[in-house]
Structure formats: structure tokens, C-alpha cells
Amino acid sequence: MSEGVDKDSKTEEATEKKIRDTVEKGKLPHSKETAIFSSFVAILAFTVFYARDAAVELGVFLSLFLEKPDAWPMANETDIIALYRSVMMEIGRAVAALLVLLVIAGIVGSVAQNMPRFVGERIRPQASRISLAQGWKRMFGVQGFVEFLKSVAKVGFAILVLVIALSDSVGRLLAGMLTNPVEFGSVIRGFAVDILVVIVFVMGAIAAADFIWQRFHWKQDLRMTRQEVKDELKQSEGDPIVKSRIRSVARDRARRRMMAAVPRATLVIANPTHYAIALKYVREEDSAPVVLAKGQDLVALKIRELAEANGIPVFEDVALARSMYKQVSVDSVIPQQFYQAVAELVRIVYSNKAKRRQVT
Missing domain, CATH: 3.40.1690.10 (secretion proteins EscU)
Incomplete structure (x- = not known):
């Protein structure tokens, strides 16, 4: 009950000083969905521009390995390690572009929300982070409920996308199997692109909604009571009673002079x-x-x-x-x-x- 009263009493918008202090402590609104959206955009870009060539090169390497196993000596431990390194190098080359794009997407998704800054307060050990009461509040409070709804929506959406995207998959897969392996890879890539395009569009809508919600919720949490505004005004400009007393003393001294x-x-x-x-x-x-x-x-x-x-x-x-x-x-x-x-x-x-x- 007291929590509701406290929230109801916070009728004033946050002052510039409180917002500045909050930002300096690193307590900024952050949308996880925006970062996920950026990652999906990176995966879609990789699939459209790099996946086909990378898959073809990896397929050629593996086909040579499978068709000519005698060309790969495995007589001792050194040969096996050399083979393992060759395979990992080819796989690394295939996914290197994806890893780079994911890193760039993560940085862009973070910078787009808030400019990076070092805040020692964020890494300082705090008892509230291991408090059961605070954890319970985070899980079952308004923010936790919103996160739960977003998770349910994302799972439901993923299932719906898979059902729609794969509804005509049988015919396309059978047609692709009758072609050469390279063309079949294009069919698989087409499936992936179709699914990713839908995911990117829907995740973009979810990320935009979450971005707005996080900032709205952040501003609501920063709201102040009238007493807090008065106290802050006293701290920033000085207690009016003390200031009045100082002026009175100054006038008395000037009068005596x-x-x-x-x-x-x-x-x-x-x-x-x-x-x-x-x-x-x-x-x-x-x-x-x-x-x-x-x-x-x-x-x-x-x-x-x-x-x-x-x-x-x-x-x-x-x-x-x-x-x-x-x-x-x-x-x-x-x-x-x-x-x-x-x-x-x-x-x-x-x-x-x-x-x-x-x-x-």
C-alpha cells in the first residue's frame, strides 16, 4: 500500500539536476529488443550478401575432403591436429563476416540508444543486486511483467513465422533436391532470407515499441514528489531561511558601518x-x-x-x-x-x- 501511495505522490516531472545525476550514475533507459533487432539485421545482411559465397567455398572444401580422404594423412596426432586446424580455418573464414557484422550491430544498437560512457557506479558491488526482495520485485513488478509479455510475444511470433514460411517448403525442397548441391544451397538460403526478412520487420516494430516504453518507464521512475523538488531547490540555491539570515546580518553590518x-x-x-x-x-x-x-x-x-x-x-x-x-x-x-x-x-x-x- 505504501508503495502505491509513494508512486501517487510523485506528481512532478524530474528536474534537470536529478536527470543529470541519474545519467552520471549510468542509470539510462536501455532496450534489449533494439540490440536483438540490430543482430537480426546483421544476420540478414550476412545471409543476403555473404552467405552464398561462403557456403559454396566451405562446400567445395568439404567435398574435396569427403571425395578424396586419402589426400588427408591421419597417421598420427600431428596429422589430426593439422586437419582439425584446416577445417576450423575454413569454417572461420565462412563465418568471419557474420561475427564482424554482429559486433558492429551490437555497437550500433547500443550507441543509438545512449552514448557510451564509463561509470564506476555500475561495476561497484551493491547488496541490492543479490537481494531476494529486489530480485522478486524485478521479476514480478511492472518491468518484469512487460518482459514476460515480450518473451511470450516473441516465442509466439517465431512459431507463426516458421509455420507461414515453411507452409510451401515441401515443394521447394523437393525441387531443390533435384538440382546440383550449389543450387540446393541457394534454395536453403532463400528459405533463410524469407524467414529473416519477416523477423527483421516484426522485430523492428517490437524494438520501436520497447524503445519508447523504456524511456517512458524511465521518466516515470524519475518523477519526484513536491517535497523532493523543494528539498533539491534548497540544496541547489540554499535554504531560504539561512539566506534570509545572511542578508539580515549583512544589512546590520552595513548599517553599523x-x-x-x-x-x-x-x-x-x-x-x-x-x-x-x-x-x-x-x-x-x-x-x-x-x-x-x-x-x-x-x-x-x-x-x-x-x-x-x-x-x-x-x-x-x-x-x-x-x-x-x-x-x-x-x-x-x-x-x-x-x-x-x-x-x-x-x-x-x-x-x-x-x-x-x-x-x-
């Missing part, structure tokens, strides 16, 4: 209670006024408090404070559009300082 810099300000421009911008301008050091701190509401009140405590003049200009707050950045010079307005305030600050010096 600003407050520590306020006593060095030349003047503060404020919108009585909502905005405050602390500026520093020293003719010998700065090309333009620099923003030391800016704040809103409680932070703005704190900037004003520090400025007043350190004897820094505070100018209340609602429009200027509001406009500057939106466009200036801390530790940067003010934009050019504020040069004239701020220059007037700086002139007032320096003028007041000059008057105080004259009085003293």
Missing part, C-alpha cells in the same frame, strides 16, 4: 522624519560630495541624532532628500544633477565655519 561614518560627515540632508543622507566633502580630498550614509524612518532618525550629537549641520529639504535617497548609493559620489543644490549647502557650511573662526 554607516553609523560609524556619520561623525565624519560634512552635512546631513533630511526630510524631517522619513529620509536622511549624510554627505562628506573636503575640498582637498574629494572631487564631489560622497555619500557616507543614508536611511529611512528609524535609520534616518538615528543619522540625525548622531549628526546633532557631533555638531554636524542638518538641512531639512523635503524634495531634495526624497530625490537623493532614491538615486544615490553609499560610498559613492552624488550624481551631477545634485551638484548645484548640494554646493549651495556646502557653501553655507563653510561660511558658518568661517564666521565661527572669526568670532573666536
Whole structure:
């Protein structure tokens, strides 16, 4: 029951990260029927293009051996081994092309499904491979049931093909027996080609269906629950709570640095209670006024408090404070559009300082 609930809860498509991790582990969809189809194509190609010539050459060799046995000395063990090697060489030459085609077909059938890659995870010993429970699940699960149906279908199809292909075989075989051995070999080859052509077409249909099924089943197995998607998002982008805490700490540190810099300000421009911008301008050091701190509401009140405590003049200009707050950045010079307005305030600050010096 829990397995069904788990499957029902997997409503989300697999993320790119999960697909990438699965591919890196070598867990890719693989159709066995595609490999079998490739093998039958190779056998058909061999039968059509190579089988006749290979059979004729092998037949000529064996006929010479049977017609002239005296030409093959078998007096001792060395002669028998030499004869055995000669026969095996002829048989090897006859089927060499088939073996090469089967190897090529196997490689093509595998590469056509997935690009080859070395995955150490696939050869690592795993307890699940010898687990009775896992084996039972593989045999009697959905995948095992599909494999059983495919096996039954293939056996039934093989029987049907043999019945149909051999339905008129008696007449053809009798006609072939009345000809010379080479022509009779052509008759046998014709039977084989007819059977293989039907097998290749049907196996192609089975392989295509199995190829689609394996990928569909693979994607279904990779589906995730909503909680799994959330957990993966947290792992890849960081826990939102932790990220929020980090941002909060960063803001607190930046605020403390600003407050520590306020006593060095030349003047503060404020919108009585909502905005405050602390500026520093020293003719010998700065090309333009620099923003030391800016704040809103409680932070703005704190900037004003520090400025007043350190004897820094505070100018209340609602429009200027509001406009500057939106466009200036801390530790940067003010934009050019504020040069004239701020220059007037700086002139007032320096003028007041000059008057105080004259009085003293």
C-alpha cells in the first residue's frame, strides 16, 4: 500500500539536476529488443550478401575432403591436429563476416540508444543486486511483467513465422533436391532470407515499441514528489531561511558601518522624519560630495541624532532628500544633477565655519 501511495505522490516531472545525476550514475533507459533487432539485421545482411559465397567455398572444401580422404594423412596426432586446424580455418573464414557484422550491430544498437560512457557506479558491488526482495520485485513488478509479455510475444511470433514460411517448403525442397548441391544451397538460403526478412520487420516494430516504453518507464521512475523538488531547490540555491539570515546580518553590518561614518560627515540632508543622507566633502580630498550614509524612518532618525550629537549641520529639504535617497548609493559620489543644490549647502557650511573662526 505504501508503495502505491509513494508512486501517487510523485506528481512532478524530474528536474534537470536529478536527470543529470541519474545519467552520471549510468542509470539510462536501455532496450534489449533494439540490440536483438540490430543482430537480426546483421544476420540478414550476412545471409543476403555473404552467405552464398561462403557456403559454396566451405562446400567445395568439404567435398574435396569427403571425395578424396586419402589426400588427408591421419597417421598420427600431428596429422589430426593439422586437419582439425584446416577445417576450423575454413569454417572461420565462412563465418568471419557474420561475427564482424554482429559486433558492429551490437555497437550500433547500443550507441543509438545512449552514448557510451564509463561509470564506476555500475561495476561497484551493491547488496541490492543479490537481494531476494529486489530480485522478486524485478521479476514480478511492472518491468518484469512487460518482459514476460515480450518473451511470450516473441516465442509466439517465431512459431507463426516458421509455420507461414515453411507452409510451401515441401515443394521447394523437393525441387531443390533435384538440382546440383550449389543450387540446393541457394534454395536453403532463400528459405533463410524469407524467414529473416519477416523477423527483421516484426522485430523492428517490437524494438520501436520497447524503445519508447523504456524511456517512458524511465521518466516515470524519475518523477519526484513536491517535497523532493523543494528539498533539491534548497540544496541547489540554499535554504531560504539561512539566506534570509545572511542578508539580515549583512544589512546590520552595513548599517553599523554607516553609523560609524556619520561623525565624519560634512552635512546631513533630511526630510524631517522619513529620509536622511549624510554627505562628506573636503575640498582637498574629494572631487564631489560622497555619500557616507543614508536611511529611512528609524535609520534616518538615528543619522540625525548622531549628526546633532557631533555638531554636524542638518538641512531639512523635503524634495531634495526624497530625490537623493532614491538615486544615490553609499560610498559613492552624488550624481551631477545634485551638484548645484548640494554646493549651495556646502557653501553655507563653510561660511558658518568661517564666521565661527572669526568670532573666536
